[in-house]
Amino acid sequence: MNYQQGLAFALEQDRVDLLKDFRNKFLIPRHNDVDVVYLCGNSLGLQPVSAEQYIADQLNTWKNLAVEGWFQGDDAWLSYHKQLLPSIAKIVGAHENEVTVMNSLTVNLHLLMVSFYKPNSKRFKIIMEGGAFPSDQYAVESQVRFHGFDPKEAVIEVFPREGELTLRTGDIAQVINKHAPELALVLFAGINYYTGQLFDMEAIAHEAHKAGAYVGFDLAHAAGNVPLKLHDWNADFACWCSYKYMNSGPGGISGVFVHEKHFENTKLDRFAGWWGYREDKRFLMAPGFDPATGANGWQVSTCPIFLLALFKASMAIFNDAGGVDILRGKSVALTGYMEFLIKEINKQQSEEVFKIITPVNPQERGCQLSVVCKRNAKVIFKHLADNGIIGDWREPDVIRLSPVPLYNTFHDVYLAVQHLAAAIAN
Numbered sequence: 332m333n334y335q336q337g338l339a340f341a342l343e344q345d346r347v348d349l350l351k352d353f354r355n356k357f358l359i360p361r362h363n364d365v366d367v368v369y370l371c372g373n374s375l376g377l378q379p380v381s382a383e384q385y386i387a388d389q390l391n392t393w394k395n396l397a398v399e400g401w402f403q404g405d406d407a408w409l410s411y412h413k414q415l416l417p418s419i420a421k422i423v424g425a426h427e428n429e430v431t432v433m434n435s436l437t438v439n440l441h442l443l444m445v446s447f448y449k450p451n452s453k454r455f456k457i458i459m460e461g462g463a464f465p466s467d468q469y470a471v472e473s474q475v476r477f478h479g480f481d482p483k484e485a486v487i488e489v490f491p492r493e494g495e496l497t498l499r500t501g502d503i504a505q506v507i508n509k510h511a512p513e514l515a516l517v518l519f520a521g522i523n524y525y526t527g528q529l530f531d532m533e534a535i536a537h538e539a540h541k542a543g544a545y546v547g548f549d550l551a552h553a554a555g556n557v558p559l560k561l562h563d564w565n566a567d568f569a570c571w572c573s574y575k576y577m578n579s580g581p582g583g584i585s586g587v588f589v590h591e592k593h594f595e596n597t598k599l600d601r602f603a604g605w606w607g608y609r610e611d612k613r614f615l616m617a618p619g620f621d622p623a624t625g626a627n628g629w630q631v632s633t634c635p636i637f638l639l640a641l642f643k644a645s646m647a648i649f650n651d652a653g654g655v656d657i658l659r660g661k662s663v664a665l666t667g668y669m670e671f672l673i674k675e676i677n678k679q680q681s682e683e684v685f686k687i688i689t690p691v692n693p694q695e696r697g698c699q700l701s702v703v704c705k706r707n708a709k710v711i712f713k714h715l716a717d718n719g720i721i722g723d724w725r726e727p728d729v730i731r732l733s734p735v736p737l738y739n740t741f742h743d744v745y746l747a748v749q750h751l752a753a754a755i756a757n
């Protein structure tokens with residue numbers, strides 16, 4: 332796209348945007364009586380207008396049917412989660428029986444590592460990206476210790492080369508090869524939360540398997556943001572949250588993927604609970620765990636219907652929009668526009684005052700740009716917040732801005748960068 336400076340360009344792009352009406356499906360907070368410019372969908376997506384109704388419907392079922400709500404009506408709670416599986420399968424590129432929704436993200440990471448991190452004296456190492464999201468680091472370290480190994484030896488982090496900001500796929504492959512004989516698991520984010528780098532998951536999965544290891548992905552920043560093909564990429568497992576790009580509310584339901592090639596493997600350990608029991612016999616309440624076939628067999632506890640209702644509201648919007656592939660077109664354009672405008676500030680300043688550490692190649696990023704502020708970083712962030720521009724702050728000097736195609740506009744991006752420019756001029 333041929334980007335131009337000036338408000339007229341932004342307004343024209345919004346006018347011809349085929350997705351423009353989707354913004355009306357979300358509730359946008361106000362600041363001094365105008366809508367904020369919300370660029371924080373990578374942290375907590377906005378509330379769908381319909382969310383309240385989806386919750387009200389389930390409150391009504393509870394009120395009117397009480398325990399019969401599990402079995403009665405079109406939305407019977409017993410199979411409520413199953414209504415969501417076609418939508419989420421599309422978003423992550425999986426077969427319907429390879430995905431389910433349950434728990435929250437870090438809990439699911441642990442549950443999946445119970446199955447896919449089975450270290451022995453020969454193979455015990457985990458490779459992950461350096462600077463992974465802290466919760467993932469804590470989960471991995473504690474799993475390693477739980478199995479009696481030392482994280483210092485067992486956890487191998489891959490960092491960018493000296494003087495570089497993001498990882499090269501070739502370097503990831505090299506580290507995997509180097510540790511191959513001792514490697515148990517490769518666990519990567521789909522998109523790194525700090526830099527916004529989108530990894531080549533297909534290549535990473537290929538290298539991990541060549542090394543004889545399992546491979547899993549944390550898709551917190553990728554699911555609902557970029558097109559994914561977990562099945563075709565041959566990932567062993569993956570998990571994600573739904574409250575970032577999937578707008579399902581704070582602490583919203585998480586999801587998991589388990590590749591179908593593992594369905595018949597009875598040697599995979601799992602921490603079982605009755606909700607993972609085969610459905611036709613669950614209520615016989617018999618001793619001895621007999622799992623449901625597919626990802627549903629990893630369920631543990633009774634489904635949290637209210638969280639699922641919020642997720643269902645969100646999935647209806649994704650389906651209306653035509654899915655992530657459609658959203659991706661606008662996303663690439665919006666993020667590219669923001670990058671263009673930020674670089675214009677640098678040109679005017681004759682200095683790189685705002686250094687974008689996210690990869691330049693749209694194939695290596697989602698919506699997010701991570702911007703290092705070379706001067707007065709905290710003051711600039713405060714200026715944005717005081718003017719109703721909501722981004723988020725990462726120590727020591729990074730502002731993350733994520734224009735989300737479902738509800739952000741070119742005008743939003745224009746305003747945000749205007750305020751960046753004003754902040755640096757002051």
Ligand SMILES: *Cc1c(COP(=O)(O)O)cnc(C)c1O
Nearest residue numbers: 435436437464466524549551572
């Ligand atoms: C947001 C995020 C989390 C958060 O995990 P919760 O269990 O939902 O609190 C974990 N990992 C990554 C990579 C994230 O981006």
